[in-house]
Amino acid sequence: xxxxxxxxxxxxxxxxxxxxxxxxxxxxxxxxxxxxxxxxxxxxxxxxxxxxxxxxxxxxxxxxxxxxxxxxxxxxxxxxxxxxxxxxxxxxxxxxxxxxxxxxxxxxxxxxxxxxxxxxxxxxxxxxxxxxxxxxxxxxxxxxxxxxxxxxxxxxxxxxxxxxxxxxxxxxxxxxxxxxxxxxxxxxxxxxxxxxxxxxxxxxxxxxxxxxxxxxxxxxxxxxxxxxxxxxxxxxxxxxxxxxxxxxxxxxxxxxxxxxxxxxxxxxxxxxxxxxxxxxxxxxxxxxxxxxxxxxxxxxxxxxxxxxxxxxxxxxxxxxxxxxxxxxxxxxxxxxxxxxxxxxxxxxxxxxxxxxxxxxxxxxxxx
Ligand SMILES: *Cc1c(COP(=O)(O)O)cnc(C)c1O
Numbered sequence: 062x063x064x065x066x067x068x069x070x071x072x073x074x075x076x077x078x079x080x081x082x083x084x085x086x087x088x089x090x091x092x093x094x095x096x097x098x099x100x101x102x103x104x105x106x107x108x109x110x111x112x113x114x115x116x117x118x119x120x121x122x123x124x125x126x127x128x129x130x131x132x133x134x135x136x137x138x139x140x141x142x143x144x145x146x147x148x149x150x151x152x153x154x155x156x157x158x159x160x161x162x163x164x165x166x167x168x169x170x171x172x173x174x175x176x177x178x179x180x181x182x183x184x185x186x187x188x189x190x191x192x193x194x195x196x197x198x199x200x201x202x203x204x205x206x207x208x209x210x211x212x213x214x215x216x217x218x219x220x221x222x223x224x225x226x227x228x229x230x231x232x233x234x235x236x237x238x239x240x241x242x243x244x245x246x247x248x249x250x251x252x253x254x255x256x257x258x259x260x261x262x263x264x265x266x267x268x269x270x271x272x273x274x275x276x277x278x279x280x281x282x283x284x285x286x287x288x289x290x291x292x293x294x295x296x297x298x299x300x301x302x303x304x305x306x307x308x309x310x311x312x313x314x315x316x317x318x319x320x321x322x323x324x325x326x327x328x329x330x331x332x333x334x335x336x337x338x339x340x341x342x343x344x345x346x347x348x349x350x351x352x353x354x355x356x357x358x359x360x361x362x363x364x365x366x367x368x369x370x371x372x373x374x375x376x377x378x379x380x381x382x383x384x385x386x387x388x389x390x391x392x393x394x395x396x397x398x399x400x401x402x403x404x405x406x407x408x409x410x411x412x413x414x415x416x417x418x419x420x421x422x423x424x425x426x427x428x
Contacts, residue, residue, distance in 0.1 A: 086281060088227060089215065107155040120371065133378050143168055157183050161189055165321075184209060244269070249265050335389045341389070
C-alpha cells in the first residue's frame with residue numbers, strides 16, 4: 062500500500078521517459094520543490110530568484126526551506142525573463158527557480174548561462190511541463206545545453222499526468238537524490254538497512270530531522286498507466302490548442318500563446334490574453350460572459366505580491382509584465398477527451414464574447 066515495488070517501477074519508467082539519471086517519487090510537487098531547496102543547504106538570508114506569475118506553492122517552498130524569494134519579472138510568454146533574473150541578482154543569490162508557465166519551457170539556455178556565470182543552483186518548477194522539451198530534450202532529462210540541480214513535477218488532479226496527489230523530483234546528482242530520499246522519510250538513512258540486512262533487519266538510523274512526503278504504491282499504480290498515455294494525452298491537448306489558435310489569431314484584440322520552434326509545449330494551460338484599454342475589468346467581463354454560457358474558464362495566476370501574506374514581506378523586484386499578463390489573461394478548457402462538440406461550443410462562445418465585450422468599450426469611447 063505504501064512505498065514499494067510500484068513506486069520503484071514508476072520512478073524507473075518516469076526517469077527513462079524524461080531521460081533523467083535519478084527520479085524520486087513524492088506526495089506532491091510542493092514537497093519536491095521543498096526537499097530540493099533543503100538539499101541546497103540555504104543559509105538564513107540566502108535569496109532564490111523566481112517568478113511572480115506562479116502558484117503559491119513555489120514561494121511557500123522557498124520560505125519553508127529558509128530562503129528569501131526574490132521575484133523577477135516575466136516575458137511575453139509569462140515565463141521568467143532571463144534579463145529580469147540578471148537584474149535581480151545580489152551577493153546573496155543562491156538559486157534560480159524558473160517555472161515553465163502553462164507548459165512552455167523557459168529559455169533554459171539563458172538561465173543556465175547566468176547560473177554558470179554566478180555559481181548559482183537551478184531548480185525547475187516543472188508542474189506544468191509534462192511532457193515538454195527544450196531544444197529536443199525533455200524537461201527533467203539530461204541535456205547537452207546545460208544542467209539544473211533538480212526538476213520538480215506535479216501529479217495533482219488538474220495536471221497533465223495525475224495520481225490524484227503526487228509529485229516527482231528528477232536530478233542529475235546522485236547525492237541530491239539520496240539526500241531528498243532520506244528527507245522524504247523522516248531523515249532515516251537507507252544504507253543502515255542495507256548494512257545490517259543480514260543480522261539486524263529491524264535497524265535504522267535517523268541522520269537528520271526530515272519530513273514525511275513519500276509516494277504510495279496506490280498513487281504509483283495510477284501514475285504508471287498515466288505515464289503510458291502521456292504522448293497521446295499531449296497530442297490531444299496540442300490539437301485543441303491548434304484549433305483555438307486557428308480560430309482566435311484573426312482577432313486583433315486577443316493574443317494567442319506562442320509555441321517557439323526550439324521548444325515543445327505541454328499545453329497544460331491555453332492562456333488567451335486580451336488587448337484592451339480597460340483591463341482587468343474587460344477581462345473580468347469576458348470571463349463572466351463565458352461562465353454564463355457554461356464555459357469553465359479561469360485565470361492563471363494571481364501574481365504572488367498581490368496576496369495579502371506576501372505583499373510587502375519580501376524584497377520584490379518590479380514586475381509590470383506579470384501584472385499586465387495577469388490582468389489580461391484567461392485560461393480556456395483544454396484536456397484530453399474534450400469532444401468536437403465541446404470544442405465548437407467553446408470556440409463560438411469565445412468568438413461571441415470577443416465581439417460582445419468589445420461593444421461596451423466602443424460605447425464608452427463614443428460617449
Ligand atoms: C500545481 C503547481 C504546484 C504544486 O503542485 P502540487 O503537486 O499540488 O504540490 C507548484 N507549482 C506550480 C506552478 C503549480 O501549478
